[in-house]
Amino acid sequence: MLLTMRDDEKLGRITLAQVAHEAGVSVSTVSKVLNGRQDVAAPTRVRVERLLDEHAYRRTTSASREAPxxxxxxxxxxxxxxxxxxxxxxxxxxxxxxxxxxxxxxxxxxxxxxxxxxxxxxxxxxxxxxxxxxxxxxxxxxxxxxxxxxxxxxxxxxxxxxxxxxxxNWNGGLVATRHLVQLGHRRIGIITGPDDMLCSLARLDGYRSALSMAGVPVDPDLVRYGDFHVEGGRERALELLDLRDPPTAIFAGSDLQALGVVEAARLRDLRVPADLSVVGYDDVPLAQWVSPALTTVHQPxxxxxxxxxxxxxxxxxxxxxxxxxxxxxxxxxxxxxxxxxx
The missing domain is CATH 3.40.50.2300 (Response regulator)
Incomplete structure (x- = not known):
């Protein structure tokens, strides 16, 4: 059952009339804002919504008004x-x-x-x-x-x-890189995500931490930023594999990028994992069905x-x-x- 304005006042809650008075508009205008009507001027709507938020107004709606x-x-x-x-x-x-x-x-x-x-x-x-x-x-x-x-x-x-x-994300980058270090890799490339996404930077920090803990210097030439897609993974991997001293392993910031790395290895006549180890990220269902099945970080x-x-x-x-x-x-x-x- 909906509370009346008088009920609200007794409970110390802000009423629509009070909001309307503060906003300098009618109660019907406040009601239109609450109902998502678009026939309210943008400055008025913003002013009313700010007041509703400031007063923590919570409208009690019936189940019939709320969509399941x-x-x-x-x-x-x-x-x-x-x-x-x-x-x-x-x-x-x-x-x-x-x-x-x-x-x-x-x-x-x-x-x-x-x-x-x-x-x-x-x-x-x-x-x-x-x-x-x-x-x-x-x-x-x-x-x-x-x-x-x-x-x-x-x-x-x-x-x-x-x-x-x-x-x-930081732990994901850490465990992926630590796995490669423990296998004996020292030239480990990384293709993280876009450089304006915090998850990309966190996974990169985990990678750097794992190398630091193992006493392996971080080579800036082995760090690339991707886009989490197959094509970006392939292009960044080709850049890494064409270095004068290429990596023996690559940690990709997504499983799709890892698939791009596998394709880049094929284009350079390299075998995975005999010539190049690859680790992905996400553990989507596809990861276990590709060949070879992908070592990856499980993100739940x-x-x-x-x-x-x-x-x-x-x-x-x-x-x-x-x-x-x-x-x-x-x-x-x-x-x-x-x-x-x-």
């Missing part, structure tokens, strides 16, 4: 790890009696501005976003409608006020997605949540690594 949906938002759906996240969200959503809406929007940093209008109209139970950050306006508008949100964050480190689920993508949905449930119930949940990574040794010259 979890919205999952990517900047890029055509990736093998996206499918793993989708499966994890679907499993957790189904257990809670909800369906999943998939949306593709924006860049790898944040969703596009057009997305927010649609989600406010759909009124899902919550939103899971696969991005590094959220613009302040997006956070404010979601919170003003009491739509909880969580970032699944294989890409970086979101702001402290954004609930997120990630994984231990499905578990990350399930945890994100469970975090949404707790946020909807206004239960306390851990703002940042970081799941462990681990090495899966298969057939693409061996001792040098082995």
């Amino acid at each position: 949906l979890i919205e999952l938002v990517f900047h890029e759906l055509e990736s093998v790890w996206a499918l793993e996240l989708i499966r994890g969200v679907e499993k957790a959503a189904k257990a809670g009696g909800a369906s999943v809406v998939l949306t593709e929007s924006g860049t790898r940093q944040a969703p596009g501005p057009e997305w927010i209008e649609g989600v406010l109209q759909r009124r899902p139970r919550g939103v899971v976003l696969v991005f590094s950050a959220l613009p302040a306006e997006v956070k404010q508008r979601l919170r003003s409608r009491s739509i909880p949100f969580v970032i699944i964050d294989p890409a970086g480190d979101p702001e402290p006020d954004v609930p997120s689920v990630g994984s231990a 993508l499905r578990q990350m997605a399930e945890e994100a949905v469970q975090m949404l449930v707790r946020l909807r119930l206004q239960e306390p949540v851990t703002t940042r949940l970081e799941l462990a990574t681990s090495l899966v040794v298969r057939e693409s690594t061996a001792v040098p010259g082995g």
Whole structure:
């Protein structure tokens, strides 16, 4: 049952009339903002949403107004790890009696501005976003409608006020490189991700730490930044393999890049792992079926997605949540690594 304004006043809560008075608009305008109507001038909408957020206004909605949906938002759906996240969200959503809406929007940093209008109209139970950050306006508008949100964050480190689920990227880089060192490799190349993504830098730091611990100097010539895709992995690997003193092993920052490394080795008439050891990252299902089966760092993508949905449930119930949940990574040794010259 909806609380009346008089009920709100008794409980010490901000009312729509009070918000309207502070914003200098009518109650109906505030109601339009809450309902996601687009017939409100942008400056007015921003002013009302800021006040709703400042006063922590939470609208009590009936079950009939809230759609039994979890919205999952990517900047890029055509990736093998996206499918793993989708499966994890679907499993957790189904257990809670909800369906999943998939949306593709924006860049790898944040969703596009057009997305927010649609989600406010759909009124899902919550939103899971696969991005590094959220613009302040997006956070404010979601919170003003009491739509909880969580970032699944294989890409970086979101702001402290954004609930997120990630994984231990530094440790992933460490265990991958340590494995190659323990096999006897000393010329170890790395193709991490884009240089503006914190996960790329964290995996690179793990690589450097493993070499440092083993007393192996870090050669800047062996460090490359990729794009997490097959083509980028192939091109960066060809650069490494064409060095005067090429690596005997390459750690790739994604399984797709690792496949590109394997293709580059083929183009240079090198055998994996006899002539070149290769380690990937993510442990997507494809990794165990390629030939040779790929040694890789397991990133628990499905578990990350399930945890994100469970975090949404707790946020909807206004239960306390851990703002940042970081799941462990681990090495899966298969057939693409061996001792040098082995």
